[in-house]
Amino acid sequence: MIPLMKNAFLNEFETKKALAEFIIQSNRLSMDVKCAEFEKKFSAEQGAAEGILFNSGGSANLAMLQALKNLGRLKDGDKIGFSALTWSTNVMPIIQMGFIPVAIDCTIETLNVMSSNLAERLKEVKLNAFFVTNVLGFCGDLDNIQKICRDQDIILIEDNCESLGTVIKGKKTGNFGVAASFSFFVAHHMSTIEGGMICTSDEELAEMLRIVRANGWDRNLSAKQQFRWRKKFNIENEFEAKYAFYDLGFNLRPTEITGFLGLYQLQFLQNNILTRQKNYFEIEKIIAQNDDLLGLKRDNIDVLSTFAMPVVCKDAGTRNTYLARFSGAGIEIRPMIAGNIQTQPFYKKYVKTFYKLEGTEFLHHCGFYCGNYPELTPSDLETISSCLFKY
Numbered sequence: 001m002i003p004l005m006k007n008a009f010l011n012e013f014e015t016k017k018a019l020a021e022f023i024i025q026s027n028r029l030s031m032d033v034k035c036a037e038f039e040k041k042f043s044a045e046q047g048a049a050e051g052i053l054f055n056s057g058g059s060a061n062l063a064m065l066q067a068l069k070n071l072g073r074l075k076d077g078d079k080i081g082f083s084a085l086t087w088s089t090n091v092m093p094i095i096q097m098g099f100i101p102v103a104i105d106c107t108i109e110t111l112n113v114m115s116s117n118l119a120e121r122l123k124e125v126k127l128n129a130f131f132v133t134n135v136l137g138f139c140g141d142l143d144n145i146q147k148i149c150r151d152q153d154i155i156l157i158e159d160n161c162e163s164l165g166t167v168i169k170g171k172k173t174g175n176f177g178v179a180a181s182f183s184f185f186v187a188h189h190m191s192t193i194e195g196g197m198i199c200t201s202d203e204e205l206a207e208m209l210r211i212v213r214a215n216g217w218d219r220n221l222s223a224k225q226q227f228r229w230r231k232k233f234n235i236e237n238e239f240e241a242k243y244a245f246y247d248l249g250f251n252l253r254p255t256e257i258t259g260f261l262g263l264y265q266l267q268f269l270q271n272n273i274l275t276r277q278k279n280y281f282e283i284e285k286i287i288a289q290n291d292d293l294l295g296l297k298r299d300n301i302d303v304l305s306t307f308a309m310p311v312v313c314k315d316a317g318t319r320n321t322y323l324a325r326f327s328g329a330g331i332e333i334r335p336m337i338a339g340n341i342q343t344q345p346f347y348k349k350y351v352k353t354f355y356k357l358e359g360t361e362f363l364h365h366c367g368f369y370c371g372n373y374p375e376l377t378p379s380d381l382e383t384i385s386s387c388l389f390k391y
């Protein structure tokens, strides 16, 4: 069996042992110094001024939209574009927050929204924000997307949960919008079991995200920020200040276990990214020799931090053949993320306007993927390759 993921952690045994020791010697396990240390280190490596750690990537996405709304940068009824090939909790908060979701098509050869897809949708609808997902380690032409958003006053935010470490035009994905989310769920590039992060260089947004993350209070702000909030609302003593709730929030806090694991896993991340890239390049060569399958374009990408091994077949019938082959060989497979989100039951229940999505529909019916991680053995890679030959 080749599962979608073999281990919970990079360097599993060593990490579990270190985690057990950390728990035994810790006096405090709720959010504290380890979380702060991980935020600092992760955001510095990502190239952003601030990192805000959450208990999941989905929580990070929810908080991002709530924070933008609290700040008045987005309002009820605003139209938010999103990549039609994405995860449920990228789109759900758009609906939950009272915005209107607008699906943007993905291009077959890149799996991602390209600037041309965005430009096409903007001909028919004006957007207030675009929540782009960098799909499966690949990405669109984010520099051009950024330019369109700047020119048309559209807030660009990135869901980088599947593309941690991907570099395009010398810049890591997650640095093109005002903020980006990351997931540390098992099977992502690094795991804290559950966990997520938002990186941003927008100070005001970072401050609001810390308020949104923890009940709407100011306890995780700097002394200067606390002073400002307390002054604004005439709160004069610590007794009151501890239970003052300034704006809408949730409890989306991580634990010190998240912080500890994040720091520990970070040391293995770069190696993991390069191994995943190497594995993918091997499989890509096999795919290129088979005209049943469509090759993916990655000439815009400097480092391809692949999330998985995506396979796109020339039609749905051909996909059935390959699905049967993979299953027969004991390789776990799954659809392209959540497929065309417009076809999901929750979407049909709450959303009124649907768009034509030719590329996404094709990927929904003709694509699938299996896992890609450093524990894949040469024999595993051979098994995957053998399923991709034309015969």
Ligand SMILES: Cc1ncc(COP(=O)(O)O)c(C=O)c1O
Pocket (backbone or CB within 6 Å): 056, 057, 058, 059, 061, 086, 087, 089, 090, 133, 159, 161, 162, 183, 184, 185, 194, 195, 196, 337
């Ligand atoms: C694109 C994308 N966004 C968000 C998430 C949610 O992350 P989490 O599982 O940490 O909530 C995922 C999860 O796989 C994802 O693929």
